[in-house]
Amino acid sequence: MELEVRHLRALCAIADAGSLHQAARRLGVSQPSLTTQLRRIENALGAELFRRERTGCRPTPLGRTVLSRARPLVDGMSALVSEALAEADTARPSGSRLRIGSTASRVIGGWLRRLRASLPGTDIALRVDVSARELLRSVQAGRLDVAFVHEVEGSPLAVPEGLERRVLLDREPQFISLSRDHPAAGSRVVELRDLAGDPWMVDPTVDGEWAGVRRVLGAAGLDPPVLHGDYLTAASLVVLGEAVAPCQPTSGPRDDMAIRPLRGDPLAVRLLLVSRPGADVAVVYEELEAAYREAARRVSGYHEWLLRHHSPLARAL
Missing domain, CATH: 3.40.190.10 (Periplasmic binding protein-like II)
Structure with a gap:
């Protein structure tokens, strides 16, 4: 197997994201596909490039060496593409x-x-x-x-x-989505404390999203269960009453879900x-x-x- 620029780009993405899941989202591929690609690269080189840990992926000493050579090549290719696009734009x-x-x-x-x-x-x-x-x-x-x-x-x-x-x-407030049967759904404005016992679902790949939710819940003295996943999955769980989730205020209206502002607009x-x-x-x-x-x-x-x-x-x- 010969290493190509796409392989080097994948290695850089994994190192930058710190996890295979987030790197796959950034590259627009599935996590199993990226995992398989990384395994093939490591097999070709005969050694591990990343250590899989509970908190993510960390480069091995060999991985750091490969990355130090890969980044200039990836950056150079990106610059080449950008310059070509700019020149093409000038011609249009x-x-x-x-x-x-x-x-x-x-x-x-x-x-x-x-x-x-x-x-x-x-x-x-x-x-x-x-x-x-x-x-x-x-x-x-x-x-x-x-x-x-x-x-x-x-x-x-x-x-x-x-x-x-x-x-x-x-400052755009983030509303909360909850099931129609949720006790707080009958209120025009929802109190954070009324959601203390509900699992919250957050997409950790959205820049700053998890940090923002964690900060607001901590400031309110709340420590509810947190599920990580995309918001398409979140919507299906919210409808069933299995979770609540932050959402854009322009979401809805929906017949199967209640969307309400939070008191004081803590998330924005x-x-x-x-x-x-x-x-x-x-x-x-x-x-x-x-x-x-x-x-x-x-x-x-x-x-x-x-x-x-x-x-x-x-x-x-």
């Missing part, structure tokens, strides 16, 4: 292509629809990623023009130097549009804001929250 007519990225959001569909209507003839490509940091790195490298990301309160994103940012919403994120230096993002931002208004209009509980907090986003709702 101005404004003929727009590459947008976003973390998961109910706003994406409306944003994309509005952009296609506002920018006819523009080739618009969309990339959705669980990791805001990965999207920011792609903007920095020239693989994306803009990225719509969320920054968990208390866990600031390291926005690469030189990138420009616009704040869509300085900041919404940002990040772009390459000098990029003209006026239309992109305007349509994002309009799409967000649309999404908020559909959720009466969130519309009311925006009005109570005198948010500019509530004016046209």
